[in-house]
Amino acid sequence: MSYPWEMPSIRNKRKKPFRPRCRFCRKNDEVIPVVYGFEITEELLEKEQKGEIKIGAAAIGADRHNWFCKRCESGFLR
Ligand SMILES: [Zn+2]
Numbered sequence: 001m002s003y004p005w006e007m008p009s010i011r012n013k014r015k016k017p018f019r020p021r022c023r024f025c026r027k028n029d030e031v032i033p034v035v036y037g038f039e040i041t042e043e044l045l046e047k048e049q050k051g052e053i054k055i056g057a058a059a060i061g062a063d064r065h066n067w068f069c070k071r072c073e074s075g076f077l078r
Contacts, residue, residue: 003035003038005017005033005035005053019031019032019067020067020078022067022069022071022072022074022076023076024069024072024074024076025069025071025072027071030069030070030071030072031067031068031069031070032051032052032053032054032067032068032070033053033054033066033067033068034053034054034055034056034064034065034066034067034068034075035053035054035055035056036056036064036066040055051070054068054075064077065077066078
């Protein structure tokens with residue numbers, strides 16, 4: 001199964017999936033997607049443990065970050 005955040009961008013099929021730059025350090029090498037709305041499976045938990053994604057809490061409201069920079073330990077919205 002492949003998830004939307006693993007999809008390569010249309011323009012660069014052979015490159016890595018799109019990662020926005022962190023708004024704090026301006027780099028994207030430590031940026032991972034924050035996942036909402038998916039059933040929490042073993043697979044997702046494993047990915048989170050490996051640091052590939054971050055599972056978002058069922059947060060409601062404006063504070064729903066969809067990206068997370070592991071270097072800055074900050075979430076941001078893109
Ligand atoms: Zn950062």
